[in-house]
Amino acid sequence: MSSNVAGVLAVALLVAAIWVTYRPLGDYMHRTYTDQRHLRVERWIYRATGVNPDAGQRWPVYARSVLAFSLVSVLLLYLLERIQAHLPWNLGFSGVAPPLAWNTAVSFMTNTNWQAYSGESTMGHLVQMAGLAVQNFLSAAVGIAVAIAVVRGLARRRAPVASGAGSRDDVMGTGDELGNFWVDLTRTTIRILLPICAVAAIVLIAGGAIQNLHGNRVVDTLTGGHQAVTGGPVASQEAIKELGTNGGGFYNVNSAHPFENPTSWTNLFEIYLLLAIPFSLPRAFGRMVGDRRQGLAIVSVMAVLAIASFAVGAAFQAVHHGTVPTAVGAATEGTESRFGVPNSSLFASATTLTSTGAVNSFHDSYTSLGGASLLFNMMLGEIAPGGTGSGLYGMLVLAVITVFVAGLMIGRTPEYLGKRIGSREIRFAAMYFLITPILALLGTGVAVGLPGERASMLNSGAHGLSEVLYAFTSAANNNGSAFAGISVNTTWYNTALGLAMLLGRLLPMVFVLAMAGSFARQHPVPVTAGTLPTHRPQFAGMLGGIAVILVALTFFPALALGPLAEGIHA
């Protein structure tokens, strides 16, 4: 079987798998967030942390909870890294240097998982498990929690007159509350992430991924040399790395490492894991707003963008006209021979489309336009389907902007799901939309403008620019994959990229929660023939179009000097 046929089959299998789990997983998430009861273990947690799980939070409280939790997460992880030398299972590694510790702490808290270090030569098992893996769960859960809060804002059907304790359509009261962050966080972790990860880890172990607490084992190689092979709790970390769209590998080469991703079917399984939740959340969204077609419309836009992007990216990998690619039929440089070009392209597209950032091949070695397609995936703002939670709320913000423009064109004050989009809502949507392009472009501009930072570029010219652009786009969009090719473990890059990750994560969350708070206060407008239907292909098409055009217009000049200059030949 040629690798191209294998690639097509892999995609077909993947689409089928997501198709099959879209409904049950989405419905399960819907049940999770609308359930009135608490599990016993959850009640223990609430009691221990002093949380009243039945108290609803208005958007400022919800946002403050997110921010406070994120701050504590960063501090704890930073502390853990710094005192690694004094911790058990440190494999003899010393504490992590402050700039790198900051960068890594922020990176894992923000679900970016940008790694300016090599896992096997920097982090001991305890930091990996208690620090990084824990953040893998929690950062994913925070993203989902915020997405659910935003959906609640849209779904909230407030009684026009204060009717007291009337029908409780949701677990959290009838006012303009968005839910309770602590409950959402706990439920996501306990009811969704942990069970799936337990199963996924076992599947990965069955596939050959390792799971132990070994330190470095020195083995004799065939050529007579010695090599230290690091063992560790890899499978468990791998499961949440993909499921939570985190991407921080146990090993430096990430999913290209045979202990993380042993076979081509585990490769496919990992891709499925990283797509599963982002693609199923729209179903939960549709259920929560009481119209499953709305979820279907959103997921369709995600799917069409994803498939189109993959097709374009894979095509650029396959048709590149360099000497070697022509000889072997595809651009094989930087890919794992176990997976082949199509499955590498598939992984690369999936990981950049989902803000995961795990890699099974070397993105820097992709063809210029193939690399550009990966860049473009991230520039879309991680919405197709995007990260766990962040993909959904990013897409909803775009939907709000699309509805605004479309609504004007049909002559009504625009409304989405019965909620009017006034200046307050559009202000928050616009600020959300502004953040990541600002961070990515500003970071790139400054880095290229500073002579010292320019020196970090290992490649010069267009490719060098692509690398810097990729780094900041990846950080600002909380993707975490790297083009590599620049020495980023410098104080400046660690700090700047850390800031990009932090602001790129938290500011949009605050803005989107504020927007949801505005929506939650509104009493919905009834649907009439004059209402713009947002579940039809027409709207889905416009949403996809606006996403692509806005991104293209924003990044076209930068792309022109980077991958386009490199890829388009005279």
Next chain:
Amino acid sequence: MSTTLTAGHEPDTGPDDGVGGPSRHEGPRGPRRIGGGMLDPRQLWHSLPDALRKLDPRTLWHNPVMFIVEVGAVFTTVLAVGDPSVFAWLITVWLWLTVVFANLAEAVAEGRGKAQAAALRRTRTDTVAHRLTGWSPGDQPNDISDVPAPELARGDLVVVSAGETIPGDGDIVEGIASVDESAITGESAPVIRESGGDRSSVTGGTKVLSDQIVVRITQQPGESFIDRMIALVEGADRRRTPNEVALNVLLAALTVIFLLAVATLQPLAAYTKGLQPAIPDSSTLTGHGITAIVLVSLVVCLIPTTIGALLSAIGIAGMDRLVQRNVLAMSGRAVEAAGDVGTLLLDKTGTITFGNRQARAFLPVGGSGGAGGSGGVAEGGGTSDLMLADAAQLSSLADETPEGRSIVVFAKERYGLRERAPGELRGATFVPFTAQTRMSGVDLIDPDDPATAASAASAVSGIGWVDGGVRQIRKGAASAVVAWVRAAGGTIPDELGEIVDGVSASGGTPLVVAEIAGRGPHPQARVLGVIQLADVVKTGMRARFDEMRRMGIRTVMITGDNPLTAKAIAEEAGVDDFLAEATPEDKLALIRTEQANGTLVAMTGDGTNDAPALAQADVGVAMNTGTSAAKEAGNMVDLDSDPTKLIEIVEIGKQLLITRGALTTFSIANDVAKYFAIIPAMFAGVYGGLDKLNIMRLATPESAILSAVIFNALVIIALIPLALRGVRYVPSSASALLSRNLTRYGLGGIIAPFVGIKIIDLLLQFIPGVG
């Protein structure tokens, strides 16, 4: 009777000193689309001085997009002065033109209002008011002091006599007068204003033509209706509407993004060029990066200048379109709300049906005739249609009420009965309607020879006389006529009750026709039949309501009729719902219920008891003929007092938003082509491959950039007419509208600049230093 000025009057062809001239709308009949407000090229020229005045940065600051363009223009001017070149100067000139064109759009829109305001100001001349002191209704106006009109305070009483101008807004407290309101409405026919009731309000600046009235001033000094109109049409207190604010936020965000995309491009470009020092500097790219002029050009081309330039003109023109239809909106917010209306409350009378009921059928009583065999009665013993029609017509000849006229007309149309002039019938005495008798009719007594007169009359009418002598015909309310027949000894056929009930059930009003005819002391009294009066639904209403339904607007008919009648008319007219036996409280409650469900409600009203509902409604259109209270409560006033205009107001509201949305989409879509012009122009020198992006094959980098800048400026001028006129609006479903506008302004917005820029480039290439 109603003095309502209805739409459809002939346009006044005389000198036009009113606001926006006479009502030129075509009324509710026949297909009409919102349009109007064509641009006269001379207006552009006349508005140029205003446009130049608006270059003042303190004014322009309120429009961030254009302000940035102006800053860029100043910057390039400085550069062009320091380092002159054809390219630099051409760019500079066109950047300035971009700003001027934007100002021109606004100035033209405002200019139309100013002309109207000037006309209005003329009416606000130095009127002298005759103020009364110590006067109470019924007194002779004695204690009069003359004061200038502007000194009148609220509550003052003034007396206005024939030929004088009313000094301020108020309500008539005594008297009745015909008033020429053409200064405000543009309608030359005088209207009647009288104390009490719903026609008591008068407007300052209008003229009393006859009689004398005492008016209680209801305005504060300087806040008269005309003052407000002037402010409105001038756009003096124009505040941004919520939707405009929201759109501005989006435009600002886009501007920030594009500014940033261009600003961060500079280090990248400098780095790129720095790596290839062998490539000579060009007019677009040097070792320091992109040249400042090109950078400014890029920013101006990318930021949404098209919509930024036209946004305020669209808003002003929208208000103007209303004024042209003789509607004054008290705020732009109300106009916008009109586009969002989900429920229209329409008064039945005058809006859905003609103001008065009309004869629809003559229903003869079949078996009447009592003792039978009187001379000319048809053989069957019953009354024929024709006999009934004739009797009905005779009884209505002198009846000047619209109902009475409609009977005569109907008899002529249906039965070919010639209308007889009242004087034509000798010996006829007409009996007018009184509240006591509740009947009207005619007594025919032949003064000459009864027999010959009778036969002569028969020849005319085709109906036999009862042996000459006396013939009394009456028509009126069933109970009154029945009592009249009984008193004269006649019998009432059982059938009558059924016919009367049937007419009522179908939504009509039954009028019973009876006669007493015969010679001698015992003439025959008998019931002839029933005239069915019914509301006549205006033609084309059903089609309009269907249109409304497609737009997602629910129509509710409000009527004082009983539910049965209301239902019949509602079905005939095709409204979605009706409110029967409606009281003002019911109306208010209905509005509140609709609003609680999140629906915006529009209504019209004129009476004082409509005021609470008008105030509660999201769009409350008060009739100009209505009371001051109604006009105060509503947020729009229709000077033509045409209730169907609500439908047009909704369309104008929608059109306003659509125009904004369409031009925003167009503006953003334009950027695609501009990139394809400018990016290769900047970088093809260092990366030859990027010349492949020059898909328009523009001649030189300079001509490419200049073409984009010129297109960007010209498109503003090209779209001014569209901004003023508004995008054509055809009522249809949301999806259909979106598809249409997306294709036209989205797809069109992508394609048009490719063509436009290429054409401009073809011309520019002949300019030395550019081509």
